Amino acid sequence: MKIVVQVRLFPDASQEAALRDTLHLCNEAANVVSGEAYRFRVFGKQALQRLTYGRLKGMGLSAQPAIHVARKVAGSYATVKANIRAGNLGKPGSERRRKAEGKPVGFRRDAAQPFDDRCLSWQIPDRTVSIWTVRGRSGRIPFRCSDAQYAMLSAHRRGESDLVCRDGEWYLYATCDIGDVEVKEPDGFLGVDLGIANIATTNDGTRHSGRGLNRVRHRNQRLRAKLQRIGTKSAKRLLKVRRRKEARFAADTNHRIAKQIVIEAERTGRGVALENLTGIRDRVRLRKPQRVTLHSWAFHQLGAFVAYKATRSGVAVVYVDPAYTSQACSACGHVAKANRPNQSTFRCTSCSFAEHADVNAARNIATRGVADWAAVSLPNAA
Numbered sequence: 001m002k003i004v005v006q007v008r009l010f011p012d013a014s015q016e017a018a019l020r021d022t023l024h025l026c027n028e029a030a031n032v033v034s035g036e037a038y039r040f041r042v043f044g045k046q047a048l049q050r051l052t053y054g055r056l057k058g059m060g061l062s063a064q065p066a067i068h069v070a071r072k073v074a075g076s077y078a079t080v081k082a083n084i085r086a087g088n089l090g091k092p093g094s095e096r097r098r099k100a101e102g103k104p105v106g107f108r109r110d111a112a113q114p115f116d117d118r119c120l121s122w123q124i125p126d127r128t129v130s131i132w133t134v135r136g137r138s139g140r141i142p143f144r145c146s147d148a149q150y151a152m153l154s155a156h157r158r159g160e161s162d163l164v165c166r167d168g169e170w171y172l173y174a175t176c177d178i179g180d181v182e183v184k185e186p187d188g189f190l191g192v193d194l195g196i197a198n199i200a201t202t203n204d205g206t207r208h209s210g211r212g213l214n215r216v217r218h219r220n221q222r223l224r225a226k227l228q229r230i231g232t233k234s235a236k237r238l239l240k241v242r243r244r245k246e247a248r249f250a251a252d253t254n255h256r257i258a259k260q261i262v263i264e265a266e267r268t269g270r271g272v273a274l275e276n277l278t279g280i281r282d283r284v285r286l287r288k289p290q291r292v293t294l295h296s297w298a299f300h301q302l303g304a305f306v307a308y309k310a311t312r313s314g315v316a317v318v319y320v321d322p323a324y325t326s327q328a329c330s331a332c333g334h335v336a337k338a339n340r341p342n343q344s345t346f347r348c349t350s351c352s353f354a355e356h357a358d359v360n361a362a363r364n365i366a367t368r369g370v371a372d373w374a375a376v377s378l379p380n381a382a
Contacts, residue, residue: 001178001311005152007145009129009170015141016170018133023110023165025134026069029059030107033073038104043081045074060134064119068160072114076105112162112173120161122174124154129172131163143172152176167244181314186271186373189318191366192261192306193325193358194275194299197343200257201358202264203366208257213250220246251301258305262313271316273369274303275325318376320368329353330363 011019033052042048049070056066080100083089089097119132127150128140145153156176164171191203199210220242227235265272277299310317326346328335334350341347346357355363 001180001308003152003156003176003178003308003312005145005149005157005174005176007143007149007153007172007174009172010142010144011138011170015138018135018138019131019163019170020110020165021135022065022131022133023113023163025060026065026113027107027109027111029056029061029066029069030073030111031104032056032059033070034076034104034106037073037077043074043077045071048074062119062132064116065113065132068114068116072107073105076107080105110165112164114160114162116160120163120172122153122157122161124150124157178312181312183311183316184269184314185377186316187269189271189273189316189366189369189373190261190265190268191273191362191364191369192275193362193365194277194302195358198358199253200261200302201356201362202261203359203362204264205356205359206260206264207356207358208260213253216249217246254302254305258302258309261306262309262315265310265315266313271318271369271373272306272310273318273320273365273372274306275322275365276319277303277322316373318369318372320365320372322365325361325364325368326357328364330355330360330367 009019032055033048036052036055037043037048040051042051049067052070053066056069057063061069080089084097084100089100091097115131121130123129123140126140127144128142130140131138153174153176156178157174158177159175161175162173164173193201195201196210196214198207199213200208223242224239227239261272307317324335327337327339329339329346329348329351331353332348332351334348336349338349339346340357344357345354346360347354
């Protein structure tokens with residue numbers, strides 16, 4: 001499996017100027033390639049490279065950066081096409097889809113640029129890197145990272161690294177290729193119900209409350225609205241400083257929750273069963289006050305964190321159909337809307353079984369996880 005390790009660069013003034021010029025030129029070139037791709041309807045990596053390579057070289061890019069620019073553009077169009085197929089950009093004729101299909105993909109001046117080992121070399125023992133720039137080799141640029149990240153880079157770094165400038169700070173996102181861990185045969189599944197009131201609930205009864213996260217989001221939402229109304233330079237400066245604070249807080253919360261879930265599954269020899277929530281934002285209909293909460297809810301991120309941590313630990317992961325998990329009784333299987341008199345209560349109208357609604361849903365998810373795993377593994381066993 002592949003893991004991305006982020007390290008921070010500390011270039012001097014001349015190195016920073018060279019890096020900035022390089023990013024600007026690469027993304028200017030990417031916009032040129034994107035226009036050509038859109039004009040001639042050429043989106044394949046090799047075909048786009050053949051179409052634009054000479055022009056990219058004429059703009060001042062050397063061979064490998066020119067190739068990576070063409071590949072970056074091709075990858076962006078592949079992402080747009082995949083989103084259209086998945087329905088993420090709306091139905092044919094919708095305004096959002098028309099915008100996506102009606103113009104070339106654009107690249108910001110400081111958008112990330114990939115480099116391979118031919119134009120970026122790591123001196124890991126010295127904690128420095130050397131990068132190709134439009135002004136020649138940058139010389140050794142110091143980088144810093146945690147001890148765990150350093151160990152990961154030393155043992156597993158492979159392939160490309162992305163150069164990123166974010167809020168005036170420079171980073172490299174290095175790809176580390178870790179050998180696959182054999183998935184252990186699970187003795188049952190730990191069902192995980194993802195929600196808003198409770199971010200995650202397991203069928204063991206553990207509930208990770210979303211109250212604190214939602215409180216932070218609502219406070220940030222009110223503060224953003226207030227600063228936007230004020231509109232002064234200092235207010236805009238404060239908005240810029242705070243813009244990623246909530247995302248970092250949510251990611252840290254999701255990391256901690258995912259770690260606890262995977263540790264518990266590994267300790268008990270179980271797999272993890274998650275709901276397949278693809279397209280939930282398009283399916284769910286909510287009142288206006290609830291929409292902000294749903295659309296800022298990082299359930300996909302939490303699910304991704306659980307999946308990759310489980311993969312690294314050899315814990316099996318299955319995705320189950322979430323239909324009626326919140327309305328079905330985990331004791332007798334009876335399905336009815338009336339089983340959920342309110343958000344937190346489940347009371348079966350058939351057998352009178354009562355439980356916290358999220359715990360009951362997690363039990364249903366765990367049961368479906370066992371069934372889905374059996375359906376996949378038994379044919380292989382035969």
